[in-house]
Amino acid sequence: MGGDLAGLGVSTVAVHAGVDVDPVMRALTPSIATSVTFAAEYGTVGFSAAGTVDDAVPFAYAREGHPNAAQLEGRLAALEGAEDAVVFSTGIAAISGLLLQLLHPGDHLLVSDVSYAGTAEFTRGFLRGMGIEVGVADMSDPDDVKAGLRPTTRLVYAETPCNPVLKLADIAALAELVHAHGAQLCIDGTFATPVVTRPLDLGADYVVYSLTKYMSGHGDALGGAVLGPAPAMDSLRREVGVHLGATLSPFNCWLILRGLETLPIRMAAYAAGATRLAAFLQDHPKVTRVRYPGLASHPQYELARRQMRSPSGMIAFHVNDHQRFGQALSDQLRVFSFAPSLGLSRSLILEAHTGDLQRTTFQLDEDHLRRYREWAGDAFFRLSIGLEDPEDLCADLDRALSVL
Numbered sequence: 350m351g352g353d354l355a356g357l358g359v360s361t362v363a364v365h366a367g368v369d370v371d372p373v374m375r376a377l378t379p380s381i382a383t384s385v386t387f388a389a390e391y392g393t394v395g396f397s398a399a400g401t402v403d404d405a406v407p408f409a410y411a412r413e414g415h416p417n418a419a420q421l422e423g424r425l426a427a428l429e430g431a432e433d434a435v436v437f438s439t440g441i442a443a444i445s446g447l448l449l450q451l452l453h454p455g456d457h458l459l460v461s462d463v464s465y466a467g468t469a470e471f472t473r474g475f476l477r478g479m480g481i482e483v484g485v486a487d488m489s490d491p492d493d494v495k496a497g498l499r500p501t502t503r504l505v506y507a508e509t510p511c512n513p514v515l516k517l518a519d520i521a522a523l524a525e526l527v528h529a530h531g532a533q534l535c536i537d538g539t540f541a542t543p544v545v546t547r548p549l550d551l552g553a554d555y556v557v558y559s560l561t562k563y564m565s566g567h568g569d570a571l572g573g574a575v576l577g578p579a580p581a582m583d584s585l586r587r588e589v590g591v592h593l594g595a596t597l598s599p600f601n602c603w604l605i606l607r608g609l610e611t612l613p614i615r616m617a618a619y620a621a622g623a624t625r626l627a628a629f630l631q632d633h634p635k636v637t638r639v640r641y642p643g644l645a646s647h648p649q650y651e652l653a654r655r656q657m658r659s660p661s662g663m664i665a666f667h668v669n670d671h672q673r674f675g676q677a678l679s680d681q682l683r684v685f686s687f688a689p690s691l692g693l694s695r696s697l698i699l700e701a702h703t704g705d706l707q708r709t710t711f712q713l714d715e716d717h718l719r720r721y722r723e724w725a726g727d728a729f730f731r732l733s734i735g736l737e738d739p740e741d742l743c744a745d746l747d748r749a750l751s752v753l
C-alpha cells in the first residue's frame with residue numbers, strides 16, 4: 350500500500366507509506382474501519398483462531414488483522430526499511446510478545462543491565478519463572494557482552510539510547526559480536542525512532558518500539574510494534590498476535606498513523622529544543638552533570654554522531670541537592686509537568702533514585718550496580734523535551750534551580 354516509494358525521502362515516506370487513495374470514495378485520508386468481522390467466500394474461512402489470514406482473504410476477524418493495522422504496519426515498515434511490521438496494543442505487549450515467541454525454556458537471553466523498567470521486570474521476573482535463563486550485560490561494553498554470552502544464548506536485547514540513563518549501545522558492533530556467536534539481536538529504538546536510527550540497517554535482527562511515545566507523538570494513544578524479516582513477522586502475527594490477543598484498536602492505529610506524518614519534523618524540533626536545554630543545564634552552576642547524546646561531554650558522543658541522525662529529545666541531569674530541587678518543582682514549574690512517559694508535545698520531568706530502581710527493578714550484581722552508579726549516580730532527573738518554546742522551558746528549570 351502507498352504506491353512505489355523507493356528512493357523517496359523520509360518525510361515523504363512518513364506521509365504516504367501504507368495508505369492508498371480509497372478506491373470507492375476517493376478519500377485521501379484513511380477511514381477508521383471498526384468492523385470486527387469481514388465477509389468471506391464460502392470455504393475460505395474456517396473455525397481455527399489463526400491461519401485464516403492470507404493474500405486471498407486479507408481480513409477475516411479483526412483480532413487477526415484489520416485494515417487500519419495493515420496501513421500502520423505498512424508505514425512503519427517503510428520508515429524502518431523493514432520487510433514487515435506487526436503492531437500490538439502497547440510497547441510492552443510488542444516486547445513480551447516477541448520474547449515469548451523467540452525464547453523457550455532452557456534458552457538464554459542476554460538483556461541490558463539498564464532498560465525501560467517494564468522490560469527489566471518482565472525479563473527478570475516473568476521469563477525466569479518460565480524457565481528461560483536471563484543474564485544482564487552492559488551493552489555499551491563489548492567485553493561485558495562477550496563475557497555474558499553462553500552456548501545457549503538465543504537473543505541479545507538492548508535499548509539505545511537506554512531508558513532512563515541515556516547510555517548508548519553500538520548496534521553494528523553488537524550485531525557482529527552476537528551473530529558470530531550464532532545468536533540474534535533485538536534493539537528497542539523507542540528513544541530514537543527510525544528517523545534517528547534504523548537498527549535493522551546496522552545489522553539488528555529485530556527492532557521494537559513503544560508507539561505510545563515519539564511515534565504517536567501526542568500522548569493520546571498506546572501502541573507497540575515489532576519489525577523484522579517477513580517470515581518471522583508472519584509467525585509473530587499468527588501466534589502471539591492472534592493467541593495473546595494484544596491487538597491494536599483501529600482508532601489507535603489511525604491516531605498513530607496520523608502522528609507518524611509529522612514524525613520527521615517533530616524529531617527535528619525535539620532535538621533542537623533538547624540541544625538548547627542541555628546547553629543551558631550544562632552551563633548552570635547548580636547542575637552537576639548532564640547526559641545528552643548531543644553534548645560533546647556525553648561519554649559516547651562519537652558513537653552518537655555515527656549512529657544517530659539527531660540526538661533526540663531526552664536528557665538526564667544531576668543537581669547538587671536532589672531532594673530540594675524535587676520539592677521545588679510543583680511550585681516553580683509553569684510549563685513542565687511532573688509525569689512518566691515521553692515523546693509528546695508537552696515537556697515532562699521525572700526523577701529516578703538508583704536505590705529504588707535497584708531494589709524494585711534492576712536487581713544488578715555488584716559489578717553492574719557499580720557501572721550504573723558510575724554513570725548515573727544516586728539520583729537524577731529525566732526530561733522529555735516537548736514542542737514548547739525552548740526559552741520558556743529554560744526559564745521554568747531556572748526558577749526551580751534558583752531554590753538551590
Ligand SMILES: Cc1ncc(COP(=O)(O)O)c(C=O)c1O
Pocket residue numbers: 439440441442465467508512537539540558559560561562571572573690
Ligand atoms: C524504551 C521503552 N520501551 C518500551 C516501553 C513500553 O511501552 P508502552 O508503555 O507503550 O507499553 C517504554 C515505556 O516507557 C519505553 O520507555
